[in-house]
Amino acid sequence: MAKIKVALDDGHGTETPGKRTPLFNDGSFMKENEFNEAVVKITGEFLKKYDIDVIYVASEKTDVSLKKRVDMANEKKADIYISVHANAFGDSWNDANGFETYIYSFDNSNNVKFAECIHNKCIAATGLKNRGIKAMKDFYVLKYTKMPAVLLECGFMTNKKEAELLRSYEYRKKVGNAIAEGILQYFAIDKEEVLLTIDEALNIIQKKCVFDDNTMKYLQFYKFAESMIIRLAEAMI
Numbered sequence: 001m002a003k004i005k006v007a008l009d010d011g012h013g014t015e016t017p018g019k020r021t022p023l024f025n026d027g028s029f030m031k032e033n034e035f036n037e038a039v040v041k042i043t044g045e046f047l048k049k050y051d052i053d054v055i056y057v058a059s060e061k062t063d064v065s066l067k068k069r070v071d072m073a074n075e076k077k078a079d080i081y082i083s084v085h086a087n088a089f090g091d092s093w094n095d096a097n098g099f100e101t102y103i104y105s106f107d108n109s110n111n112v113k114f115a116e117c118i119h120n121k122c123i124a125a126t127g128l129k130n131r132g133i134k135a136m137k138d139f140y141v142l143k144y145t146k147m148p149a150v151l152l153e154c155g156f157m158t159n160k161k162e163a164e165l166l167r168s169y170e171y172r173k174k175v176g177n178a179i180a181e182g183i184l185q186y187f188a189i190d191k192e193e194v195l196l197t198i199d200e201a202l203n204i205i206q207k208k209c210v211f212d213d214n215t216m217k218y219l220q221f222y223k224f225a226e227s228m229i230i231r232l233a234e235a236m237i
């Protein structure tokens, strides 16, 4: 079977005007792309473990046009397309909140099924208000992609509580992993089938914990070291 190809779109470039949170109390703010980019990377890393081809349609820092993003996915014959965004209502803090998913229309049952897989995993993982799956004919990336495509609005940058989530690594990881799990579900890939090899696991632990080589050796003396190391590394990625 040919490798599954997943196109990941981080929404906007870092310099897209207006796409950011209002100012937090300390005067800082988060650009939407910081969230989008972190999430697609987490999703991509997750998928690579399953031997899935990941296509980042906008890996540059500059603003890549929507047409370029879509053209790349179409040319590379991606099987599915996911565009990750953070929502906004107005440009100052307010109460609008929740997670919503857009598809082009409800006519394509495959696309609906794909959206349900992703959306439901994200709602379960984040616990955000479920704003549902909605049809939108005006979004370029949904209109011109030739494969099932979704556009996710993963919470509101203009809601203070959700903005705090959007800029946290924990929340980004929840969303990134949930998207990947939704993709596995859509393609009926068993999540338990793939575990890290012991060498991959050791590498991950050493990198994340900054352990020296001796510490890594001691870690492996433990009686059930191998399975523990693999589980530990899995929890870290």
Ligand SMILES: [Zn+2]
Residues within 6 Å of the ligand: 011, 012, 019, 032, 084, 085, 086
């Ligand atoms: Zn956006």
